[in-house]
Amino acid sequence: MSLNAYWAYGLRIHAELECPELPSLPDATSNPDVTVRLLPASVEALETPDSGSYEVQPGVFRLMVPGVARYRVEAGSRIFVTPLPDVPAERLRLFLLGSAMGALLYQRGLFPLHGSAVETPWGAMIFVGAQGAGKSTLAAHFHRRGYRLLSDDVCAVESKPEGLQILPALARFRLCADAYERLQSPQGASFDVDKFVVPMGEGYCPDPAPLTAIHILADHESATPVFEVLRGFDRVQQLLENLYRPHYLKGQATQADLMRMAGMIAQQATMVAVARHRDPEAIEELVSFLESKWTRRFTLNQLPAATKEKN
């Protein structure tokens, strides 16, 4: 079995299956942080939960996706995949890079938000919100305007001595994994593999970036967007509700740490409720609107040289 080396969420990943969605790691010799192994069905069959369910225990996560595979994630460093017969490789990866990787991030004590992030001169900006709130669409529009994408669908936040960082990663087929897991349909849902293909290289930021703000997207009727900085403890609630697969939190050995981290993120990052009209024509205006808000709010703190120039 050939070995493939990748780099995502700040982790060196060695996988027994090809994952073209992940950035390749040129150096495949160094010790990996995460290994992904394929197991034959005979080994794994007895250990996983019944069809269509998941199980979270300290350090161990198990998921069975009917018609696709069984997944086992251990100690934040090992993923075992047991494919069911005749499963197409992209379906196998859908849950590997979504659910299984999400569980692995929890195990490693990273804070995985369900959203997309872009790198800006003011720091990393995350967009979260309910299903269909337009997180990826907004990130894609920023990307088109020349901002580098940090992560789509899952944003892993890490707490470092120098502050909170977003770890870059790529995942191309976001929404359908979610929807499919909720459906738990034995015959399998129709898989519309996401059309939004992120170009590697210039459009993608491969390095961790300091977190500046988290935007919670919502709809409203007025044509004028609203940018409201959140206060109080509902910031913690917003963070936990916008976790990637929030139901994976319960039972994790790291859940107390993740809760403490929610407090830290709420304290250190700016959290903003962004309400806007869902007119597709208005999205470019929303991008400009956010740029002007960020310039006013974050420029003084972080780029004193740039503001001096203006005066």
Add this chain to the structure above:
Amino acid sequence: MRAYRPEDKLSRTQMLSTELDQETVLMSIDAGAYYGLKGTAQCIWEQLETPLTFSALVDRLVEEYEVSPEICAADLSGFLAEMEREGLLRVE
């Protein structure tokens, strides 16, 4: 109002918690409910980290705040009953 006996043993339930702006934020992962505690409520929650009798808790609060034991016991009963209703407190 719920009356507590001096010897009632109080212990707080296991909750996920974090600190934010001098507030303690609790989350009940089963109920999906959030609680923000500040001031006296926060102090009571901290006191209950190890199980304590009602009278011992009153003593500690009287020491901490300028209040008579009678008023303290009455106010405390109201708050403890609320905690019990929300599943934040066990009484034995």
